[in-house]
Amino acid sequence: MRKTTIYLLLMLSACMQAQTDKLYPLITAADQIGLSSIQLRDPYLSPLYYNGAGLKYVHTQQRFFNPENNTLSMESKASALVGYTVNEPYSAAIMYVGGDYRWGAFYHFRLQPRLQLLAGGNINAGFGYKYNSRNVNNPVNVDVAVNLNLAGKLRYDAQIFKRTVRLTYAFDSPLAGCMYVPLVDASYYEMFGLGNMTDAVHFSSLHNKQGLNSEFTMDVPFNRSVLRVGLHVNNLKYQANDIIFKFQEVGFTLGWKYNFYVFSGRKNQAPKNFISTEE
């Protein structure tokens, strides 16, 4: 009986150790909201510059592909922006609603113990809806684009007031893709009502699309949370059909960063020491 008990205890101990041997690649996520200053120029709607403000939301997730290899990670980022801009004479307004999703991968260079360089790229799909209520027959124009971007990050862990504050500069810039740009005199009635999309879809590359989307963030750890403060600048210019578009955004965001791991399915169940409300 005593021997049986000892064997059972040893087996139980072995099982518990097997579970704790597994490495879990945490997903590092962040949610941010903020205010942005916007400047846009859409010659399809107006030759003038429109300036205004917007409300932005960003959700980011990053994790290593393989927890055994901490040099390659994936990142996804979804953002939404709602803005209201006016022309300089204040005679008309353009409402802007935009969204963007990008997914990419980074190679981690650990240059120094506190300094990392992440180099890689991402693919993004972006959409923007611009509405000028004063216009006749061309009140709306949409931005639709898919891009392959060069992306990078520089991370530095600074010791500030006994806290390790992570300072990050991130950027991405479009290299190639395709975009929707209508002819300035082609009506949406002709394009979508009559199905004539000639000259509306264009290949984009550095010769006709130049942009730099950069963000500086500071992650400040507290007892139970990590505050993320961000400053982002997005400059984008593109041209097709002899018209040049511009979108510029400068904004400030506030949010929080957290880590999590997803347990789901029969083969990826949570360990016994993880307690769920489903139980």
Place this chain on the structure above:
Amino acid sequence: MFSRDVKIRRRKILSAPKNDFFKTNTSFMKKILLSIVSACTLFWFSSCIDEPEIYANDNQGNFEALWDIIDTRYCYLSYKNINWDSIHTAYAQKFNKNTSEQDMFNILGEMLAELKDGHVNLYSDFDRSRYWKWFTDYPDNFNPDLIYTDRYLSDDYQIAGGMRYAKIANGKVGYIYYGDFSSYFTDANISYILNSFRDCNGLIIDVRGNGGGYLSLAGQLASYFFSKETLTGYMQHKNGNGHDDFSKPVELKTSAHKTIQWQRPVIILSNRHAYSATNSFISRMKLAPYALIVGDKSGGGGGMPLSSELPNGWMVRFSSSPMFDAGMNHIEWGIDPDVKVDMSSEDQTNGYDTIIEKAVQILTR
């Protein structure tokens, strides 16, 4: 929490640089990255996209901006034989830097009136320039008070989707007045209307005084009178700054409605105030199998207008996409009726609408 082996593995993974792959490939990766960034930077700076200059927000700048918008984007300069360069010379002398805002608006409005186009307007906070001679220089051929007398719609007409309708001519003719192609109607509206006229000899659709609206509604209304899809016109748009830079014409087809069909006589009443989308509707109905156009020539307005802005924020509307009939003829100046009828003042005095009476005569003979 972790076994000793796991602790060692974690230390190896998390501290860097420790593995061979990282050591041997770091410099190579750095070189590749540097090359890509350098190439991109070089290409980026060598082909920077220069933003175009915007005209100054002064009298000269606003004049040049307006003239340039019409010069590069208005679609009828060649068709109408307008020497836009001469107009620039003539109107540039009419103002100076001290010309008032109101006077400047009037001068620019007069310049736009040279285009003789009802689709061309200049909008400011205090006025809208317009060219209305496409109907003011011609007989009205429509009396809106007359159609509401007991002889026609009377007081108890029905309203559905912007259409006012009733039986006239002792119940032998169905009459619809549709005054605005901005008023939406549904298939259900039309179904009820046409069903109420099922015992009539024919149908009158009166679009006199209808200044236009949505092109899509013009196509939808026409679709109830075609039994098969029919090519009824063409459309182009400008694809360059030259006066003759146009895209290939795109076919404008009028489809046959799948469930609602009026395959009996229908007469469209037209006058000079039937403009823009109404003009397009009349152009389509010219090819409808049982349709006749009665009244006066329509006002035209064959160019679909778009909008732009001047540096001072004034908006300009201008014809941008010319439309044609099925024979590739411009419809800018209007559509001739099949039966030309003018309203007589004597008839009006006696309470008769000459054009409606002619249509009734055709439908009941």
